[in-house]
Amino acid sequence: MISDGVRTGMTLETFIMEGMLGSPAATGVFTSLLNQIGYAAKLVTSKVRRAGLANVLGATEQVNVQGERVMKLDEEANDTLLGTLRRRGHCAAVASEELEHIEHFTDDARARYVVLFDPLDGSSNIDVNISIGTIFGVLRRDEDSLQVGEKDFLKPGKELAAAGYVIYGSSTMLVLSTGREKGVHGFTYDPTVGEFLLSHENIRIPEKGSTYSINEGNFGRWTDGVKRWNAHLKAEDKADGRPYGMRYVGTLVADAHRTLLRGGVFAYPADTKSPEGKLRLLYEANPFAFLFEAAGGSATDGQRRILDVVPTKLHQRTGLVLGSKRDVELFEEFAQGKR
Ligand code: AHM
Ligand code: MG
Numbered sequence: 001m002i003s004d005g006v007r008t009g010m011t012l013e014t015f016i017m018e019g020m021l022g023s024p025a026a027t028g029v030f031t032s033l034l035n036q037i038g039y040a041a042k043l044v045t046s047k048v049r050r051a052g053l054a055n056v057l058g059a060t061e062q063v064n065v066q067g068e069r070v071m072k073l074d075e076e077a078n079d080t081l082l083g084t085l086r087r088r089g090h091c092a093a094v095a096s097e098e099l100e101h102i103e104h105f106t107d108d109a110r111a112r113y114v115v116l117f118d119p120l121d122g123s124s125n126i127d128v129n130i131s132i133g134t135i136f137g138v139l140r141r142d143e144d145s146l147q148v149g150e151k152d153f154l155k156p157g158k159e160l161a162a163a164g165y166v167i168y169g170s171s172t173m174l175v176l177s178t179g180r181e182k183g184v185h186g187f188t189y190d191p192t193v194g195e196f197l198l199s200h201e202n203i204r205i206p207e208k209g210s211t212y213s214i215n216e217g218n219f220g221r222w223t224d225g226v227k228r229w230n231a232h233l234k235a236e237d238k239a240d241g242r243p244y245g246m247r248y249v250g251t252l253v254a255d256a257h258r259t260l261l262r263g264g265v266f267a268y269p270a271d272t273k274s275p276e277g278k279l280r281l282l283y284e285a286n287p288f289a290f291l292f293e294a295a296g297g298s299a300t301d302g303q304r305r306i307l308d309v310v311p312t313k314l315h316q317r318t319g320l321v322l323g324s325k326r327d328v329e330l331f332e333e334f335a336q337g338k339r
Helices: 012-021 029-049 072-089 123-128 216-221 224-234 252-262 281-294 325-335
Strands: 059-063 069-071 091-096 113-121 132-140 162-168 172-177 184-190 195-200 211-213 265-268 298-300 320-323
Touching: 012 029, 012 184, 012 195, 029 072, 029 113, 029 132, 029 162, 029 172, 029 184, 029 195, 059 072, 069 072, 069 123, 072 091, 072 113, 072 123, 072 132, 091 281, 113 123, 113 281, 123 132, 132 252, 132 281, 162 252, 162 281, 172 195, 172 252, 172 281, 211 252, 216 224, 224 325, 252 265, 252 281, 252 320, 265 325, 281 298, 281 320, 298 325, 320 325
Parallel strands: 091 113, 211 265
Antiparallel strands: 059 069, 113 132, 132 162, 162 172, 172 184, 184 195, 265 320, 298 320
């Protein structure tokens, strides 16, 4: 929903602060942390927008912990988030898709949060001028955690205090949720003002959509259930709105963003090449699962609700199916052999 005139000019910062005013226990720390993430997004968007001009396209000499080539923008975005989150003393440590281990900032008890992020999602699309993004999640440190460590990150997604993403598309947007009861809200970056302005208040995903999003080149590697689900979506049935249209960007942020606004389903299931799935539970699946549930949709790995999965490794992978409630249910029925 595009916001009405009353909200015109509502910045991300004001929106977050006003949201916090309703919670008597709020100290401003969480607000300040989210604002730092918003600030990092502005710095990254400025780099992304100048990418073709500022000599940051292309790959570095390095390969990351996932065994993938590190692009220059990946590295810049990662450094920007590290540098920004280190300040203000609210964040005790971060975990990044680009770093093998957590980056420890401080054990000070006033640093009550840890942040997880994929600094630049959709790396393979950087050099071809297709939408890319940043994904983040915020977890509270345990009250009794004297020393921050990996354990503070290995929490199921349902414990996230906030999650969001930034999409560097035809415009830059930041989409954020601080929980189901607070809703999901989108802010569009106005470069002339230098602020994220509220543009999509209280996003709700349709109950059912008309598109599916999957890398169909992996067809031969899918389980029978996934193959049958795929064939079902393509079979003609006017009354049921089939066949579904197919949309696949190859940047999770872009495919999930479209699915969130329009409905339908995004799927990157486990397959014979990636038996545990390709996408990362902590940096990719959990933040999106949190956002989709808060917007009235759902997220599964085919067998389990994503937000219930208790991680055992920082860089754990998972199958991921996100979308409209009825579309995700349909996937589960096929994946579980019920159809
Ligand atoms: P990245 O985080 O290294 O960019 O990789 C994750 C990306 C997702 O954005 C996208 O959904 C998926 O990988 C695309 O994979 P594929 O190229 O196998 O379709
Ligand atoms: Mg990614």
